[in-house]
Amino acid sequence: MGSVRIAALAAVAAVAFTAGSARAADYPCQPQYPGGPLPPHCMTPPPPPPPPPVIEEFGGWYIRGDIGMTNQALGELFNANYPSTANLIVRDKNFESGMLWGLGVGYKWNSWMRFDVTGEYRGETGFHGLDTWFDGANARFNNYTGKKSEWLFMLNAYADLGTWGGVTPFVGAGIGFSRIGIHSLRDMGVGPAPALQPTLSYADSAYTWNIAYALHAGLAYEVSKNFTVELAYRYVYLGDGKSGTLIAYDGSGTTPPMEFRGIDSHDLKIGVRYLFASAPAPQYQMQQVFQPLMRRF
Secondary structure, three states: OHHHHHHHHHHHHHHHHHHHHHHHHOOOOOOOOOOOOOOHHHOOOOOOOOOOOOOOOOOOEEEEEEEEEEOEEEEEEEEOOHHHOOOOEEEEEEEOOEEEEEEEEEEEOOOOEEEEEEEEEEEEEEEEEEEEEEOOOOEEEEEEEEEEEEEEEEEEEEEEOOOEOOEEEEEEEEEEEEEEEEEEEEEEEEOOOOOOOEEEEEEOOEEEEEEEEEEEEEEEEEOOOOEEEEEEEEEEEEEEEEOOOEEEOOOOOEEOOEEEEEEEEEEEEEEEEEEOOOOOOHHHHHHHHHHHHHHOO
């Protein structure tokens, strides 16, 4: 009989507690006293933590391709015989414009910083040069023609400056190596008195490696999440070039190689980038770490 009474009392207590809880749920959500806490049934549970960020394979890698025009300039045309030639003046030293083609692979570090490595072929462009001098009795000249091309390999860094209507301005800088080739150089002039016969010398192709650097600026348009088109300007310093030894057409003598010092270029390019997958921004990752901790306070 004792156990029966205990079971009956437990059943009555459970019914009373359930009824009390049901009535409490009907009470208004107001503090029990001014400044006090809300009743337990009015407390909303905290939201579940956000899912962890998805780590994507190839999370920021992209490939790129570029095509453009070069606008090249020469700092100095020099020959080892120049210092010993009286009254010599270089009248002309110009390269023609040409085409460039480039490929590269890069990594988008976050929403505003990216890096890439590029290889580029800069097509053959014509060279025209002229110097005049006085041999003591007659005015003489040398008229130079030739061609130049180069390979350019660069490591570049870019800063994206914000996006407006899908358009992102950017700036950047790069450093690397250039391989300058001088081809088909010809030196035509006038021989000494009294004959003043035409002269002609030629040089074999020669190649020179240099340290190169570049500055970038442009606009990028995001066609889709993965595909971007660029219109860019670049200043690039290519270094020095040198021809082979100049040889007289009749084999009568040689002249030291012609040196092309301080070659640079102002380039205009159109480029495309394909991003394999977007990398999560660092601020999003930090939010995922600290947001659950902040809820505890």
